[in-house]
Amino acid sequence: xxxxxxxxxxxxxxxxxxxxxxxxxxxxxxxxxxxxxxxxxxxxxxxxxxxxxxxxxxxxxxxxxxxxxxxxxxxxxxxxxxxxxxxxxxxxxxxxxxxxxxxxxxxxxxxxxxxxxxxxxxxxxxxxxxxxxxxxxxxxxxxxxxxxxxxxxxxxxxxxxxxxxxxxxxxxxxxxxxxxxxxxxxxxxxxxxxxxxxxxxxxxxxxxxxxxxxxxxxxxxxxxxxxxxxxxxxxxxxxxxxxxxxxxxxxxxxxxxxxxxxxxxxxxxxxxxxxxxxxxxxxxxxxxxxxxxxxxxxxxxxxxxxxxxxxxx
Amino acid sequence: xxxxxxxxxxxxxxxxxxxxxxxxxxxxxxxxxxxxxxxxxxxxxxxxxxxxxxxxxxxxxxxxxxxxxxxxxxxxxxxxxxxxxxxxxxxxxxxxxxxxxxxxxxxxxxxxxxxxxxxxxxxxxxxxxxxxxxxxxxxxxxxxxxxxxxxxxxxxxxxxxxxxxxxxxxxxxxxxxxxxxxxxxxxxxxxxxxxxxxxxxxxxxxxxxxxxxxxxxxxxxxxxxxxxxxxxxxxxxxxxxxxxxxxxxxxxxxxxxxxxxxxxxxxxxxxxxxxxxxxxxxxxxxxxxxxxxxxxxxxxxxxxxxxxxxxxxxxxxxxxxxxxxxxxxxxxxxxxxxxxxxxxxxxxxxxxxxxxxxxxxxxxxxxxxxxxxxxxxxxxxxxxxxxxxxxxxxxxxxxxxxxxxxxxxxxxxxxxxxxxxxxxxxxxxxxxxxxxxxxxxxxxxxxxxxxxxxxxxxxxxxxxxxxxxxxxxxxxxxxxxxxxxxxxxxxxxxxxxxxxxxxxxxxxxxxxxxxxxx
Numbered sequence: 001x002x003x004x005x006x007x008x009x010x011x012x013x014x015x016x017x018x019x020x021x022x023x024x025x026x027x028x029x030x031x032x033x034x035x036x037x038x039x040x041x042x043x044x045x046x047x048x049x050x051x052x053x054x055x056x057x058x059x060x061x062x063x064x065x066x067x068x069x070x071x072x073x074x075x076x077x078x079x080x081x082x083x084x085x086x087x088x089x090x091x092x093x094x095x096x097x098x099x100x101x102x103x104x105x106x107x108x109x110x111x112x113x114x115x116x117x118x119x120x121x122x123x124x125x126x127x128x129x130x131x132x133x134x135x136x137x138x139x140x141x142x143x144x145x146x147x148x149x150x151x152x153x154x155x156x157x158x159x160x161x162x163x164x165x166x167x168x169x170x171x172x173x174x175x176x177x178x179x180x181x182x183x184x185x186x187x188x189x190x191x192x193x194x195x196x197x198x199x200x201x202x203x204x205x206x207x208x209x210x211x212x213x214x215x216x217x218x219x220x221x222x223x224x225x226x227x228x229x230x231x232x233x234x235x236x237x238x239x240x241x242x243x244x245x246x247x248x249x250x251x252x253x254x255x256x257x258x259x260x261x262x263x264x265x266x267x268x269x270x271x272x273x274x275x276x277x278x279x280x281x282x283x284x285x286x287x288x289x290x291x292x293x294x295x296x297x298x299x300x301x302x303x304x305x306x307x308x309x310x311x312x313x
Numbered sequence: 314x315x316x317x318x319x320x321x322x323x324x325x326x327x328x329x330x331x332x333x334x335x336x337x338x339x340x341x342x343x344x345x346x347x348x349x350x351x352x353x354x355x356x357x358x359x360x361x362x363x364x365x366x367x368x369x370x371x372x373x374x375x376x377x378x379x380x381x382x383x384x385x386x387x388x389x390x391x392x393x394x395x396x397x398x399x400x401x402x403x404x405x406x407x408x409x410x411x412x413x414x415x416x417x418x419x420x421x422x423x424x425x426x427x428x429x430x431x432x433x434x435x436x437x438x439x440x441x442x443x444x445x446x447x448x449x450x451x452x453x454x455x456x457x458x459x460x461x462x463x464x465x466x467x468x469x470x471x472x473x474x475x476x477x478x479x480x481x482x483x484x485x486x487x488x489x490x491x492x493x494x495x496x497x498x499x500x501x502x503x504x505x506x507x508x509x510x511x512x513x514x515x516x517x518x519x520x521x522x523x524x525x526x527x528x529x530x531x532x533x534x535x536x537x538x539x540x541x542x543x544x545x546x547x548x549x550x551x552x553x554x555x556x557x558x559x560x561x562x563x564x565x566x567x568x569x570x571x572x573x574x575x576x577x578x579x580x581x582x583x584x585x586x587x588x589x590x591x592x593x594x595x596x597x598x599x600x601x602x603x604x605x606x607x608x609x610x611x612x613x614x615x616x617x618x619x620x621x622x623x624x625x626x627x628x629x630x631x632x633x634x635x636x637x638x639x640x641x642x643x644x645x646x647x648x649x650x651x652x653x654x655x656x657x658x659x660x661x662x663x664x665x666x667x668x669x670x671x672x673x674x675x676x677x678x679x680x681x682x683x684x685x686x687x688x689x690x691x692x693x694x695x696x697x698x699x700x701x702x703x704x705x706x707x708x709x710x711x712x713x714x715x716x717x718x719x720x721x722x723x724x725x726x727x728x729x730x731x732x733x734x735x736x737x738x739x740x741x742x743x744x745x746x747x748x749x750x751x752x753x754x755x756x757x758x759x760x761x762x763x764x765x766x767x768x769x770x771x772x773x774x775x776x777x778x779x780x781x782x783x784x785x786x787x788x789x790x791x792x793x794x795x796x797x798x799x800x801x802x803x804x805x806x807x808x809x810x811x812x813x814x815x816x817x818x819x820x821x822x823x824x825x826x827x828x829x830x831x
Contacts, residue, residue: 166727167725167726167727168725168726168727188316188319192315192316192319192337215727216727220727221712221728222713222726222727222728255594257575257592257593257594258590258592259574259575259590259591259592259594260462260574260581260583260589260590260591261462261574262462262572262574262575262720263461263462263715263720264458264459264460264461264462265458265459265460265461265462265464265465265583265584266583266584267462267581267582267583267584267585267587267589267652269589269651272575272594272595274594274595277595277596278595279575279594279595285651288651289651290583290587290651290652296712297712297713297726297728298712298713298715298721301724301726302713302715302720302721302723302724303575303724304723304724304725305555305556305572305719305720305721305722305723305724306555306572306575306576306595306723307595308723309598309599
């Protein structure tokens with residue numbers, strides 16, 4: 001058989017926003033919501049990663065539970081009564097989005113995030129003007145406990161210069177919401193390379209290499225699976241970064257075509273993102289059984305040979 | 314594989330180098346290059362002598378066990394330790410773990426097949442699978458991990474001298490007649506030449522013309538100086554490629570091809586026999602055109618009006634003749650299902666994730682012909698180590714690069730370092746060669762210069778280099794084109810070399826050799 005039928009699973013019955021829902025045992029509340037076409041915002045969730053409950057934007061109210069629960073991680077149980085649009089839920093989601101929006105540059109996080117901000121009435125401006133960006137490397141050197149109490153005149157931010165230290169991808173941590181997805185993809189969920197990890201505490205928490213060395217000095221193997229899962233544009237290819245910087249990034253022209261990698265015999269599916277007959281990015285479908293969205297350096301970055309053309313052609 | 318380890322799988326790596334896979338493994342068997350059959354036979358003998366072989370499976374589904382057992386009898390652990398340099402205890406551990414595993418797979422790449430006895434190395438592994446019954450069941454099996462995105466598909470399409478598309482034997486008169494009827498043409502019943510035989514035919518003058526599509530033999534063939542001389546001596550060489558390769562430089566005619574994986578449509582077949590769709594994302598540059606368009610136009614010029622079939626029409630023609638494997642794989646199904654694994658004989662067939670399940674059938678009719686053991690003996694590499702050539706050179710790929718580098722040379726990889734001959738620091742000290750020093754590497758076929766890198770993954774007596782950076786080190790000037798009579802594969806993996814400090818007269822000699830090879 002080609003289709004993986006998996007193990008036989010019992011159906012679990014729960015109530016979501018007053019409707020009876022039946023989903024297979026082992027599903028999450030998020031799965032149940034999606035089965036009902038209830039839009040649930042998510043940032044740190046990805047279908048090919050283990051849930052880490054970092055962003056809390058997918059929270060729902062579960063009757064009998066003291067706290068709001070993250071729908072992406074909580075398995076369904078018989079008889080659960082879930083509210084996805086209560087005042088408590090709406091308020092919590094608004095606060096999550098608002099605090100992120102006040103401290104992180106979400107301008108490349110996609111249309112969904114823009115819509116959620118409108119939908120939940122996010123007003124990041126009420127925290128005051130953003131504080132000045134940190135100098136290069138400053139946030140990487142902060143130690144836990146070395147803080148001065150802010151005077152409240154500005155909104156604290158993670159703004160900092162873009163790290164450009166290799167030919168393939170940049171790290172723009174002023175856009176990082178600390179969703180942990182890149183760490184998971186670099187670690188046990190995909191690549192098992194462990195080049196990056198979470199360092200620091202509190203507002204100084206950051207994603208970094210060992211001793212904050214530059215990527216070429218780290219364990220990084222440039223699979224770019226971190227880019228593939230990044231929801232905010234904090235990690236992006238050099239090609240995308242340079243086109244954006246030059247004002248030539250043109251998503252309206254972009255086509256996405258699925259084909260097969262030209263290198264080894266694994267058969268990874270590649271989604272070629274093409275603008276003006278140039279491949280600008282390569283991703284892989286998360287729902288394909290061959291690699292579940294993950295690639296290696298050749299698949300993600302090894303396409304340039306088809307567009308290295310002689311001058312004038 | 315690492316996900317498997319994380320979920321509790323045991324990994325044993327058999328490799329002369331202590332690769333990153335070996336570093337993750339439960340056990341590393343760092344065998345001497347070219348002793349694969351010796352190791353496999355010793356594992357087989359250990360399994361038999363400790364009674365861990367699967368007697369029920371052997372009796373029911375195989376033939377030739379007695380011959381196999383007799384053949385491996387002399388391959389004791391102690392003898393194998395001497396030949397392979399792998400500690401006897403480690404061979405025993407692998408044998409016991411493999412034999413007693415609930416499910417186990419043997420996966421290999423070119424370390425098994427780029428030898429003068431490539432097919433024997435594969436048979437030695439198949440014998441182990443038959444001995445233990447690790448075949449034809451989910452999670453078990455023997456698996457050559459294909460190094461190219463369509464090396465499986467190329468063979469399946471008939472690009473093997475003895476095969477017709479869909480795996481039919483060329484010498485099967487009934488099947489050949491069926492193809493002849495479908496194609497309206499006579500098919501010669503004798504297999505043509507494989508690549509190694511083609512070069513021999515060029516040498517004897519029997520082959521005067523070559524039409525080379527998407528391959529760079531001037532750099533990728535073993536004993537490249539010889540290959541270049543043969544290609545240069547042809548009356549007519551046509552190269553159809555997406556690059557102006559070193560081979561294209563030798564050509565009389567170059568036909569610029571589109572990069573079919575992203576500039577046209579089609580299919581490729583992965584290691585697991587999964588046929589998947591290629592789709593056009595870019596317009597090809599300049600005059601470059603899809604391979605099938607070029608071939609069809611050539612046929613038209615030669616007086617056969619093949620027209621200009623679409624990729625799907627070409628595929629459907631294959632489906633009409635490949636009845637067992639591909640008949641059920643319409644483009645629509647390939648699109649909807651994200652690929653299908655052959656055999657897929659009908660449009661309502663789900664494809665096959667598993668081969669050889671029949672061996673487990675209790676009904677003897679459905680079980681069919683038993684699988685034969687193929688006893689094989691250890692034969693050392695052709696390129697002997699001698700006082701003059703005392704070091705074993707083996708070649709292989711690194712993560713970010715690929716073959717002769719014409720594709721991967723096109724992108725900037727931060728992992729890339731200058732090409733270097735990787736040797737053990739103790740060999741360096743013994744030869745008085747410092748880390749980073751340029752040396753002259755000489756084999757029985759040629760010499761090249763390269764810097765040395767001390768590398769903890771190789772051990773004394775072993776050296777490693779890649780074929781990726783011919784502009785820095787023309788590696789295949791060294792390698793041996795002695796080839797396996799059963800598979801036609803050359804022995805890239807085992808070259809005897811000498812490493813000398815670079816002296817002025819040697820440097821100029823190497824230069825002359827390189828020029829002669831062009």
